[in-house]
Amino acid sequence: MNNGYPIEDERDKDGVIGHLLLILFAFCLVLFNEISGYSFQDFLYSYGFVFFFVFFFVSIQHYILYMSHVRGVSFETGESTRPVPLSSIKQYRLSSLVYRIEPQTACLVLLVGWVLQIYLLRKPTPDPMPLPEYPELFSVISALLSITAFVFFRYLDSVSKRAACKELSAILPFLAASIIFAAANAIGIILSKYGFSWAFPVLRGFVITCNFIVLFEYSTNTVINFYTERRYPFDTTPLYNTLILSKILLPGRKELSFADMVENRFGIKIHDIWIIGFLRKSFFPLLACQVLLLWSLTCFAIINPEENGIRERLGKQISFTPLTPGLHHKLPAPFEKIIKFKTKEVKTITIGYEGDRSIRNLFWSTAHFEKAFNFCLGEGRELITVNVDIHYLIDNIFDYHYLHSDPVGELNNIGYEAFTEKTVHGNIQEVLSLDRNEFLADIRIEMERKIALSRLGIDIIDISLNEIHPPSEVANTYQSVISSKIKAVTLKLNAERDVVRKMLGFTKEAKSEINKANIYHSGRIAASTGEVSSYMEKFQAYRIAPGLYKKRLYLDTIEEKWQSSEITIVDHTLQSENKQELWLYLDGEPMSNE
Amino acid sequence: MNRYTKYTLLGAVILAVIVIANLKITKQNEFGLILRFGKIVKIIREPGLYWKLPYPIHERIVFDKRIHTYDTQQTELLTKDQKNIIMLTFVTWRIEDPVKYYNSVGGDIQTFQSKLDSLVNNTKNLILGEYSYSDLFVAGKEANKLNEIEQKIYANVQESASMLYGIHVTYVGIKRLTIPKENIRVVFNQMRADRDVIANKYIAEGEIRAAEIRARAELEGARMVSEAKKKASKIRGQADAEAARIYAEAYSKSPEFYEMVRSLETLKKVTGEKTSLILGTDKPPFDLFVEKPEVTPVDH
Numbered sequence: 001m002n003n004g005y006p007i008e009d010e011r012d013k014d015g016v017i018g019h020l021l022l023i024l025f026a027f028c029l030v031l032f033n034e035i036s037g038y039s040f041q042d043f044l045y046s047y048g049f050v051f052f053f054v055f056f057f058v059s060i061q062h063y064i065l066y067m068s069h070v071r072g073v074s075f076e077t078g079e080s081t082r083p084v085p086l087s088s089i090k091q092y093r094l095s096s097l098v099y100r101i102e103p104q105t106a107c108l109v110l111l112v113g114w115v116l117q118i119y120l121l122r123k124p125t126p127d128p129m130p131l132p133e134y135p136e137l138f139s140v141i142s143a144l145l146s147i148t149a150f151v152f153f154r155y156l157d158s159v160s161k162r163a164a165c166k167e168l169s170a171i172l173p174f175l176a177a178s179i180i181f182a183a184a185n186a187i188g189i190i191l192s193k194y195g196f197s198w199a200f201p202v203l204r205g206f207v208i209t210c211n212f213i214v215l216f217e218y219s220t221n222t223v224i225n226f227y228t229e230r231r232y233p234f235d236t237t238p239l240y241n242t243l244i245l246s247k248i249l250l251p252g253r254k255e256l257s258f259a260d261m262v263e264n265r266f267g268i269k270i271h272d273i274w275i276i277g278f279l280r281k282s283f284f285p286l287l288a289c290q291v292l293l294l295w296s297l298t299c300f301a302i303i304n305p306e307e308n309g310i311r312e313r314l315g316k317q318i319s320f321t322p323l324t325p326g327l328h329h330k331l332p333a334p335f336e337k338i339i340k341f342k343t344k345e346v347k348t349i350t351i352g353y354e355g356d357r358s359i360r361n362l363f364w365s366t367a368h369f370e371k372a373f374n375f376c377l378g379e380g381r382e383l384i385t386v387n388v389d390i391h392y393l394i395d396n397i398f399d400y401h402y403l404h405s406d407p408v409g410e411l412n413n414i415g416y417e418a419f420t421e422k423t424v425h426g427n428i429q430e431v432l433s434l435d436r437n438e439f440l441a442d443i444r445i446e447m448e449r450k451i452a453l454s455r456l457g458i459d460i461i462d463i464s465l466n467e468i469h470p471p472s473e474v475a476n477t478y479q480s481v482i483s484s485k486i487k488a489v490t491l492k493l494n495a496e497r498d499v500v501r502k503m504l505g506f507t508k509e510a511k512s513e514i515n516k517a518n519i520y521h522s523g524r525i526a527a528s529t530g531e532v533s534s535y536m537e538k539f540q541a542y543r544i545a546p547g548l549y550k551k552r553l554y555l556d557t558i559e560e561k562w563q564s565s566e567i568t569i570v571d572h573t574l575q576s577e578n579k580q581e582l583w584l585y586l587d588g589e590p591m592s593n594e
Numbered sequence: 595m596n597r598y599t600k601y602t603l604l605g606a607v608i609l610a611v612i613v614i615a616n617l618k619i620t621k622q623n624e625f626g627l628i629l630r631f632g633k634i635v636k637i638i639r640e641p642g643l644y645w646k647l648p649y650p651i652h653e654r655i656v657f658d659k660r661i662h663t664y665d666t667q668q669t670e671l672l673t674k675d676q677k678n679i680i681m682l683t684f685v686t687w688r689i690e691d692p693v694k695y696y697n698s699v700g701g702d703i704q705t706f707q708s709k710l711d712s713l714v715n716n717t718k719n720l721i722l723g724e725y726s727y728s729d730l731f732v733a734g735k736e737a738n739k740l741n742e743i744e745q746k747i748y749a750n751v752q753e754s755a756s757m758l759y760g761i762h763v764t765y766v767g768i769k770r771l772t773i774p775k776e777n778i779r780v781v782f783n784q785m786r787a788d789r790d791v792i793a794n795k796y797i798a799e800g801e802i803r804a805a806e807i808r809a810r811a812e813l814e815g816a817r818m819v820s821e822a823k824k825k826a827s828k829i830r831g832q833a834d835a836e837a838a839r840i841y842a843e844a845y846s847k848s849p850e851f852y853e854m855v856r857s858l859e860t861l862k863k864v865t866g867e868k869t870s871l872i873l874g875t876d877k878p879p880f881d882l883f884v885e886k887p888e889v890t891p892v893d894h
Contacts, residue, residue, distance in 0.1 A: 315621035316641035334619065382785055383778070402623050405660040413663055413684040417767040421740060424731055424771060428785070454661070454686065454765060473782050477789040484793035488800025495804030499811035506815030510822030517826030521833035528837035532844040535855055539844070542851050550854055551878055557858045558879070565869045569883065572874030 114215065140190060147183050298333040302326075306344040308397055312337045322397050339401065343394045346461055349408060351415040352387040382428045387467040388440075390415050390447075392458050399457030407456045411447075414454075418446045428470060440465055616646050623660045625692040627701075629653040634693055655701050661688045661764055664707050666714045670774050677727035678777065681718055682770040683747065685710060687755065687763045694760025706759060710751075714766070717750040730771060740768055 188203030270276055279286070303309045309323035313336045323338065330336040392411065394400050400407050422443055423431055431439075440463045451458055470478050542549040619642070620626040626638030628646055632653075638644060646652035663686045670678050687710070689695050699706040721743055729739045748766040755761040773781055845852045865871070875883050 312622060312641075314641070314643040315619040315624070317622045383773070383781060403660055405623075405658050405662045410661070410663045410686060413665070413686075413767060413769055416769040417684075420768060420770055424740065470785065471782070474785045474789065477786040477793075481789050481793045481796065484796035484800075488796045488803070491797075491800035491804040492807065495807040499807050502808075502811050502815055503818075506818045510818045513819070513822040513826040514829070517829035517833075521829045521836075524830075524833035524837045525840070528840040531859075532840045535844045535852065536847075538855055539847055539851060542848065546848075546851070550851065553855065553858055555879060557862060561862050561865060562869070562871055564867045565865060565871055568870065568872040569880045570872055570874050572876035 114219075140186070295332055299329055299331065301328050301330060301338040301340075303328060303338070303340055304342075306342050307340045308343040308394075309338045309340045310397055310401060312339065317398070317402065320398075341394050341397045341400065343397060346391050346393060347408075348389050348391050349412050349415065350387065350389055351412070351419055352385065352467075383471050384423060384428055384431055385467065385469055385471050386419060386423070386465075388415070388419070389464040389466060391461040391464070393461055394457060395459035396455075396457035399455045401457075403455055403457070407458060410454065410456055411451070411458055414447050414450045414456075415443075418443045418450070421446065432468065432470075436465055436468075612648055613645070616648050616652070618644050618646060618654050620644060620656065623658060625657040625659045625689060627655040627657075627692055627696055629655065634696070637692060655696060657689050657692050657695065657701060658703075659689055659692075661686050662703070664710060665769065666711050669715050669718070671718055671722045673722055673725055673727045673730070675726045675728075678774045679722070679727065679730065680770075680772045680774055681722070681768060682772075683714060683718065684767050684769050685714060685751065685763055686765045687761050689760065690756065690762040691760030698759045706761070709759065710755065710761075713754055714747065714751055717747050717754075721746045721750070740771075744768055 184203045184206065188200040191199035301309070303323055303325045305325045307325060309319075309328070310317060311319035311323060311328075311330065313331065314334075322343070328338060330338060390411070404410055422439065426434075444460055444463050447463075448460055451460070538549070538553070618626070620638045620640075622641040624641070626636075626644065627634055628636035628638070628644075630647075630652055631650070635652075644654075646654055663684055666683045666685065668680050668682050670680055673679060695701065695706070699709060725739055725743065730743075744766055748763065751766060752763040755763050873880055875881060
């Protein structure tokens with residue numbers, strides 16, 4: 001009993017060597033594509049990570065088996081041994097180890113496969129998907145090599161009769177798929193570079209989907225095989241086989257069908273289930289019914305509340321009023337067609353600089369986007385940055401659809417033209433100090449005139465001036481103008497503050513002068529009044545006895561004031577030698593005794 | 595089912611496939627051309643269902659007959675006074691003569707647009723040579739030359755496009771005027787210089803205003819103090835006058851007595867303990883040393 005390993009058969013031995021060469025060839029192909037400019041992600045997309053890891057582990061595994069049993073080399077001693085049948089595998093500890101670690105290797109491959117699949121599915125695909133930058137020649141060579149490899153591979157598969165090694169037999173579909181995917185990727189790149197831009201993303205999507213399906217089947221098989229009783233070392237059915245790939249890529253091979261597998265493993269006879277039998281017998285009538293049903297569905301079209309529609313029969317417009325929201329019946333495709341437009345949805349285009357709004361900042365003094373858009377102003381020596389949203393509705397769907405291939409592009413151009421015309425005449429000061437409502441109203445009128453003239457079928461709802469300011473490159477200078485304005489105001493305020501302080505001083509001084517004068521006034525009046533009052537009292541006394549009172553006053557004064565003074569009494573009759581008086585009279589005349 | 599029936603059925607299916615595959619719909623917004631071995635044999639202007647012989651006998655070519663819009667390349671142009679300007683224009687056009695269009699550019703829109711680009715740029719170059727740089731930016735809508743330039747470009751391009759490519763140009767508009775990248779830095783410097791002038795002007799105005807405010811305040815203050823002093827003088831004068839009046843009133847009662855009282859008051863004030871007085875013996879009470887005067891009351 002050799003369990004399918006007739007190592008004495010030289011042809012099958014050659015088949016094993018051929019398969020090993022093929023693995024090497026496929027690996028070289030991977031390397032070639034890697035060298036020729038594939039990124040890691042390209043590599044994952046094009047070859048399928050599952051296959052790569054399967055190559056890797058299975059190749060090592062099979063090499064050990066091959067060297068141990070076909071060539072008879074001991075891995076423990078490194079010495080040559082005589083070739084032995086695989087039935088004696090238990091004699092070789094290392095080989096036994098390989099079988100023992102098979103579940104672990106399978107699980108590892110599975111784990112890595114799923115992680116990478118999730119990574120690829122989660123990673124957003126750029127739109128448009130960038131093409132590799134290497135020359136098309138590499139893709140052509142890659143495609144040709146892949147196709148050649150696949151043909152060679154099919155040939156080897158047919159001549160080796162799959163009996164050489166079950167391990168190799170199991171990885172054949174993986175190999176085939178990876179080579180086919182490599183070819184598909186290369187062809188996709190070539191097509192995309194020659195105008196079929198959809199080809200590359202579509203083929204990559206196909207590869208990812210296939211990876212997912214195969215990975216799912218591979219996982220299922222691994223789990224099933226893991227719990228299936230195995231008789232080491234005789235049962236060498238690998239954990240990792242895939243029926244789907246075998247059926248699609250190697251249709252000539254004799255593989256167990258899914259039903260056979262389920263029957264063998266779980267004892268369930270799928271073909272005996274009546275529903276399966278019914279489906280197998282009535283497949284074509286059922287298919288026809290389904291196709292008819294699907295076709296009949298094209299007789300109806302639903303126009304949503306925000307939409308209006310146009311009915312076309314064999315390409316010709318047959319409705320001349322817009323179809324209103326609701327259910328509409330029509331002839332099935334392709335005889336009649338209803339084209340729908342979202343006429344009530346307010347759409348927006350931007351005039352001026354554009355960019356990712358989520359990263360837009362609100363300060364014009366720093367650059368908003370990488371690429372600022374400036375309108376040239378009067379005299380061509382000033383620039384102004386403008387960002388305006390134009391909100392519009394589709395007003396006339398017939399004009400919109402039948403007269404213009406790109407009405408939104410035209411609207412955009414009309415908007416730019418209107419802004420250029422409006423801004424080009426003034427300088428920045430004028431434009432910035434315009435009444436902005438009037439400014440926008442003028443632009444709107446101009447745009448509406450041009451829209452009506454070219455029958456765009458668009459109605460402008462509103463124009464929002466998001467920003468209008470000098471370019472951010474000169475923001476510092478504009479800020480310095482603002483600072484200067486503030487400084488000028490500060491200077492004025494400082495002067496006013498000083499003035500207030502000084503005026504207080506002046507007021508104080510003025511008031512002080514007035515107060516002093518008032519005090520003087522009061523004092524003077526009071527003094528004079530007091531003095532006169534005192535005098536009047538004396539005068540009353542004087543009137544009674546004038547001479548006496550005068551004398552009394554005189555004497556009182558002498559008593560009161562001069563009692564301690566030094567008084568010199570001189571005979572008033574004395575005269576100087578020249579007959580002059582020796583003293584002066586206070587009143588200028590000698591006091592009369594009378 | 596015998597072999598004959600099988601072949602008949604197969605033939606019918608193949609025929610049906612061929613017939614269906616060669617039924618073509620021309621849409622409302624399309625032109626169609628039918629070519630028989632490369633020769634145009636039919637122009638389809640009306641929408642509907644058409645049948646043609648299978649390829650390669652008949653070939654159908656379809657054109658979009660709607661208005662297309664095309665933004666020309668940004669090219670740097672020289673004005674009459676040899677200044678650089680970038681003028682971005684857009685052109686709207688539609689196919690007028692599909693046969694001429696197909697013959698001239700093979701019906702390829704990209705090819706036509708590259709030719710249109712060249713045509714418009716050539717026209718822009720020719721026409722802009724007639725205008726100076728300042729004409730493009732001249733203030734005042736009436737003096738605006740942009741519409742005039744648009745009209746000239748339109749007339750020129752329309753004529754050539756119609757004649758060469760069977761295209762009707764419906765509009766030519768100037769989408770944007772801008773300065774070459776190399777000059778933008780200079781423009782920014784100029785804008786900065788302008789702003790600096792304005793900034794300095796603001797500061798100078800502020801300083802002048804402050805000085806004015808201070809000077810006006812000084813003047814106002816001086817005036818206020820002066821007024822106050824004047825008023826104070828007046829008050830003092832009034833006080834003196836009032837006092838004088840009061841004194842005069844008292845004086846008028848008896849000038850002699852007043853003078854005496856006032857003299858005595860003054861004497862009291864100006865003399866003190868250390869004052870030395872020299873008095874004659876004719877003065878009371880020292881007249882006692884001479885003779886006793888007879889006191890007689892005096893009536894006033």
